[in-house]
């Protein structure tokens with residue numbers, strides 16, 4: 510049944526249906542309402558989850574690690590500084606191969622302190638070893654929270670999965686969302702059988718041991734195998750879900766009017782929505798433009814990106830964060846993806862939307878027009894920045 | 897004989913070490929700077945040291961404290977601090993007081 514709800518509520522609904530054993534969470538704008546809705550469900554006896562009201566995000570992720578090692582299905586959610594505080598433990602969760610699904614209500618990192626959206630928090634956790642998915646709408650945030658659970662708990666993966674949703678734009682705005690019925694959502698997610706659960710006292714095990722130079726390298730290589738196992742698992746989980754829920758999800762990317770495009774944008778998150786409008790308007794004027802939206806950000810789908818973009822003449826990659834001293838993180842990945850292709854587009858890197866700055870369809874229209882002749886060697890370009 | 901080191905494919909997921917009591921295979925007491933010395937005559941067998949030792953290095957037999965497991969004791973001094981009758985002294989590793997034991 511179609512309902513109207515915020516992105517917060519959509520994520521909280523998915524969490525309610527998953528009904529993890531443990532949720533350890535600390536409130537932070539613009540994530541707080543996810544924690545608040547879930548606390549209400551616990552208080553009202555709608556879920557049997559143990560809600561751990563921790564004193565910081567460092568503790569939230571630590572409690573998730575402990576509970577997951579004990580054998581529980583666990584979830585959390587955060588944003589910005591909260592993620593920064595979690596990152597130390599997120600690396601450990603990934604190395605211990607613990608399937609912790611978390612919503613990240615994307616918000617700019619301080620300083621200056623700001624509460625609005627950009628992707629600097631997601632980029633901060635880029636190398637932590639967690640799977641990262643970006644969503645465009647409240648519907649996608651709901652859907653991919655369920656899909657993430659399947660990916661995280663797959664026997665070959667067993668990794669934290671971050672579901673990104675743009676702070677305020679998606680978390681706070683009311684949209685039409687069609688959730689699954691509870692039984693179907695629960696059926697899709699299925700049961701979880703943990704590896705070496707610490708609470709299985711008849712089969713004791715040691716978690717998080719020290720690894721010296723003789724084993725650290727091999728253990729990290731094993732972790733790499735975990736994230737390398739994600740692509741087929743992502744596709745299968747997404748396919749099952751698309752069939753169950755009747756959604757058009759396919760692939761790691763969503764190409765939009767890209768087949769015959771001469772110029773294209775690459776974006777992640779809610780800006781894909783505005784970009785689609787811009788593409789439609791320019792197409793109506795006879796301009797051959799298109800869009801590529803990245804859903805799966807980690808592991809980065811290099812081959813699919815190159816296949817999708819190789820035929821395009823000029824591509825502008827939009828990064829919603831600065832990676833100080835170098836190009837945007839998404840741009841660098843797209844450039845790497847195309848490096849060995851014989852036919853490849855001219856690439857440009859635009860930085861946009863920092864600290865919640867609006868990016869309008871008019872600005873995207875201007876990007877698609879100016880990139881026709883723009884000098885690719887110019888380095889970073891900025892959208893909507895005052896000189 | 898040096899054990900053959902395992903390749904990455906042979907290691908359990910997440911670096912977990914399956915099986916119980918595996919620390920017994922690994923002696924980790926070598927970096928201790930101070931050694932706890934137990935004075936049996938003073939000891940009143942309250943087992944506070946056993947309760948508080950963070951490294952499970954107070955040895956027990958038939959509910960009686962029998963000394964320290966120096967293969968695993970890290971020399972933190974918690975036992976000496978908690979002992980109500982000062983039956984545990986901390987002495988520098990390698991010192992004469994150590995050698996007597």
Ligand code: SF4
Pocket residue numbers: 932948949950951952953954964965968969970971972973974975976
């Ligand atoms: S010194 Fe520390 S580690 Fe050693 S026996 Fe005493 S409490 Fe345990």
Ligand code: SF4
Pocket residue numbers: 934938939940941942943944945946961975978979980981982983984
């Ligand atoms: S704390 Fe002191 S008195 Fe008590 S058992 Fe240990 S050594 Fe003996």
